[in-house]
Amino acid sequence: MKFLDEYRDAEKVKILVDQIQSLNIPPINIMEVCGSQTHTILKYNLEELLPANINLIHGPGCPVCVTPIGMIDKAISLAQKKDVIFTSYGDMLRIPGSKNSLMKVKASGADVRMIYSPLDAIRLAKENPDKKIIFFAIGFETTAPANAASILTAKKTKLTNFFVLSSQVLIPPAVQSLLDSDLIKLNALLAPGHVCTVTGTKWCGEISNHYKIPITVTGFEPVDILEGILISAKQILSNEHDTVNQYKRVVTKDGNLKAQETIYSVFEICHRNWRGLGEIKNSGLRIRNEFSHFDAEKNFEINSVTTNEDERCIAGEILQGLKKPNDCKLFSKDCTPTKPVGAPMVSSEGACAAYFNYRKVNELV
Amino acid sequence: MNMDCPIPENEFEKILLAHGSGGSLTGKLIQDIFIKSFNNDLLAKEHDGAVFNIDGKKLAFTTDSFVVNPIFFPGGNIGELAVYGTVNDLAMCGAKPLYLSASFIIEEGFEMETLQQIVASMKTAADKCNVQIITGDTKVVEKGKGDKIFINTSGIGIVPDEVDLSPSNVKEGDKIILSGTIADHGIAVLSARENLAFQSEIKSDTAPLNDLVEVMLKVSKNIHVLRDPTRGGLAASLNEIASKAAAGIIIHQDKIKLKNEVKAACELLGLDPLYIANEGKLICFVTPDDAEKLLIEMRKNSLAKNSEIIGEVVNEYKGKVVLKTLIGTKRILDLHTVEQLPRIC
Numbered sequence: 001m002k003f004l005d006e007y008r009d010a011e012k013v014k015i016l017v018d019q020i021q022s023l024n025i026p027p028i029n030i031m032e033v034c035g036s037q038t039h040t041i042l043k044y045n046l047e048e049l050l051p052a053n054i055n056l057i058h059g060p061g062c063p064v065c066v067t068p069i070g071m072i073d074k075a076i077s078l079a080q081k082k083d084v085i086f087t088s089y090g091d092m093l094r095i096p097g098s099k100n101s102l103m104k105v106k107a108s109g110a111d112v113r114m115i116y117s118p119l120d121a122i123r124l125a126k127e128n129p130d131k132k133i134i135f136f137a138i139g140f141e142t143t144a145p146a147n148a149a150s151i152l153t154a155k156k157t158k159l160t161n162f163f164v165l166s167s168q169v170l171i172p173p174a175v176q177s178l179l180d181s182d183l184i185k186l187n188a189l190l191a192p193g194h195v196c197t198v199t200g201t202k203w204c205g206e207i208s209n210h211y212k213i214p215i216t217v218t219g220f221e222p223v224d225i226l227e228g229i230l231i232s233a234k235q236i237l238s239n240e241h242d243t244v245n246q247y248k249r250v251v252t253k254d255g256n257l258k259a260q261e262t263i264y265s266v267f268e269i270c271h272r273n274w275r276g277l278g279e280i281k282n283s284g285l286r287i288r289n290e291f292s293h294f295d296a297e298k299n300f301e302i303n304s305v306t307t308n309e310d311e312r313c314i315a316g317e318i319l320q321g322l323k324k325p326n327d328c329k330l331f332s333k334d335c336t337p338t339k340p341v342g343a344p345m346v347s348s349e350g351a352c353a354a355y356f357n358y359r360k361v362n363e364l365v
Numbered sequence: 366m367n368m369d370c371p372i373p374e375n376e377f378e379k380i381l382l383a384h385g386s387g388g389s390l391t392g393k394l395i396q397d398i399f400i401k402s403f404n405n406d407l408l409a410k411e412h413d414g415a416v417f418n419i420d421g422k423k424l425a426f427t428t429d430s431f432v433v434n435p436i437f438f439p440g441g442n443i444g445e446l447a448v449y450g451t452v453n454d455l456a457m458c459g460a461k462p463l464y465l466s467a468s469f470i471i472e473e474g475f476e477m478e479t480l481q482q483i484v485a486s487m488k489t490a491a492d493k494c495n496v497q498i499i500t501g502d503t504k505v506v507e508k509g510k511g512d513k514i515f516i517n518t519s520g521i522g523i524v525p526d527e528v529d530l531s532p533s534n535v536k537e538g539d540k541i542i543l544s545g546t547i548a549d550h551g552i553a554v555l556s557a558r559e560n561l562a563f564q565s566e567i568k569s570d571t572a573p574l575n576d577l578v579e580v581m582l583k584v585s586k587n588i589h590v591l592r593d594p595t596r597g598g599l600a601a602s603l604n605e606i607a608s609k610a611a612a613g614i615i616i617h618q619d620k621i622k623l624k625n626e627v628k629a630a631c632e633l634l635g636l637d638p639l640y641i642a643n644e645g646k647l648i649c650f651v652t653p654d655d656a657e658k659l660l661i662e663m664r665k666n667s668l669a670k671n672s673e674i675i676g677e678v679v680n681e682y683k684g685k686v687v688l689k690t691l692i693g694t695k696r697i698l699d700l701h702t703v704e705q706l707p708r709i710c
């Protein structure tokens with residue numbers, strides 16, 4: 001595991017921290033876009049090492065959190081249908097819909113199964129020809145290739161009992177919409193390494209150019225994040241706004257072309273509502289017409305559900321970086337991972353869950 | 366419901382899977398339903414087993430049910446696990462395990478040959494621990510009403526007079542020894558269940574700890590508490606001790622060992638090994654003076670050759686476990702509320 005260990009090395013961390021501390025940084029806001037990066041920051045309590053002037057803002061990069069509540073309600077309605085095996089990645093099961101969660105309807109008898117990959121759903125479809133298998137495809141550019149591949153496999157193997165409920169979203173339009181909104185002043189962005197593995201770094205270049213903001217494509221280990229912060233801080237100090245690839249060991253300029261091809265052979269771009277963020281133009285992926293016989297939305301009658309969010313949850317502001325989880329009045333009192341009110345408390349990539357699970361020692365009373 | 370009306374945490378109408386995960390929901394269920402109803406001093410101690418006196422003999426008694434899926438996994442099977450699990454619970458009380466019971470709930474249609482295989486491995490396991498299975502029960506449920514086979518074992522053992530293991534003995538300065546690598550069992554079962562193909566096969570660490578404990582108790586009279594970090598992993602066991610002893614615990618992440626393949630699997634799935642089950646490891650709280658000599662003896666035992674001092678009891682952070690991370694920062698290592706799930710992003 002040398003590959004990882006060297007990015008968790010205490011010595012390297014110290015050198016980077018000294019370098020960051022030695023810069024004379026004015027108050028700045030750096031947004032890490034990806035939920036996994038938020039988790040590393042909290043899990044290693046990196047803020048303990050950073051100058052107070054650096055304010056880390058947590059971005060919208062939790063795929064579970066941004067799945068619209070309407071989609072969750074649709075999923076729940078589908079899961080309760082006769083002869084359906086509803087499959088999903090684990091975190092989706094606990095996400096609260098308007099009234100229910102998939103986990104609760106599972107406890108009431110619906111056949112809901114947690115899977116690790118869409119190929120598990122394909123396997124279930126082959127093993128259960130008398131059932132209809134629905135896979136809830138959520139996530140960013142990172143999960144889209146495998147989700148698309150499952151539809152291609154289903155077509156190739158002539159499966160007629162496999163369906164996909166697609167709630168795939170794209171990161172670049174969401175980042176743009178945050179930068180357009182002007183609600184918060186961001187001085188630099190740490191772009192999500194995993195997403196860039198698929199997409200490449202071109203879109204980051206376009207955004208840094210257009211919005212005059214430094215972007216560092218960053219990995220997920222403490223050394224990665226500190227390097228990302230150091231690169232950002234130096235750019236801010238010297239008034240530069242380039243895209244720098246810190247995560248070179250994985251990310252290339254063009255990204256994974258094969259994965260991109262797979263995504264767009266099955267999905268096409270559409271407008272999508274993001275939970276907490278509202279509609280973002282051209283930010284979603286829907287199943288192309290030629291694959292419509294695998295599209296759950298087109299093949300099942302979905303009971304019309306009126307969706308409503310719990311008004312007390314400030315997830316929208318958290319996902320936009322306007323507030324932090326502990327600014328929420330419900331945080332760790334009425335809202336915990338056991339009894340979540342909003343999505344960011346449920347998902348293992350959610351900011352509220354990160355704050356809850358990795359509390360800092362100074363928060364002990 | 367308005368903002369001033371806190372939602373009680375156990376306000377669940379139905380049992381969820383998370384109630385059995387070993388996290389804080391399990392704890393609440395035990396507290397609010399079982400302890401509240403059965404209410405007695407021995408139960409309230411919430412040890413791995415109950416220790417009590419009958420006619421001047423100190424006895425330990427414990428029970429456990431095994432519902433593992435798949436029933437055969439790399440490094441073991443449900444039968445072996447059912448014997449070692451109960452033997453280990455007795456050993457954690459400082460008892461010499463003597464007799465076990467074994468109850469089977471079997472689903473209609475279960476292969477006779479598989480049952481025979483499981484029972485044979487239970488016999489081998491019992492011989493290895495020097496215990497006898499002296500009573501039992503069998504129920505068969507309709508197909509679809511159970512998942513292949515469930516096994517319950519109960520066990521009884523004798524605790525030497527001078528042995529007294531309990532979180533209430535834990536003192537500031539105590540060293541915490543962990544007997545080896547963590548998360549092997551949980552990851553082995555997960556990879557077998559979900560057909561996750563990792564480069565090398567990850568084996569469960571399932572093993573009986575009674576001999577190791579016997580040696581440890583001979584080496585040091587100052588062992589304060591023992592625990593086998595099963596469900597909920599190392600984090601859950603340490604939290605339980607910290608909270609019952611009202612002690613502050615610091616553990617050092619760089620001292621906690623992981624097999625490379627287990628570490629790789631955890632990375633891939635986004636799981637924290639500190640919360641993953643073990644079936645052949647123990648943690649021991651011992652006075653600082655005895656820690657080194659105990660460590661040396663433990664390392665001579667094949668089940669504990671990777672023993673390490675991973676932390677200590679401190680004067681601050683009462684009731685909490687604090688993790689000193691690999692990079693030297695500190696954070697609270699909490700009890701997880703729900704089972705960990707693999708990441709998506």
Ligand code: SF4
Nearest residue numbers: 313314328335342352
């Ligand atoms: S703590 Fe809970 S209620 Fe508050 S923003 Fe987070 S998820 Fe929503």
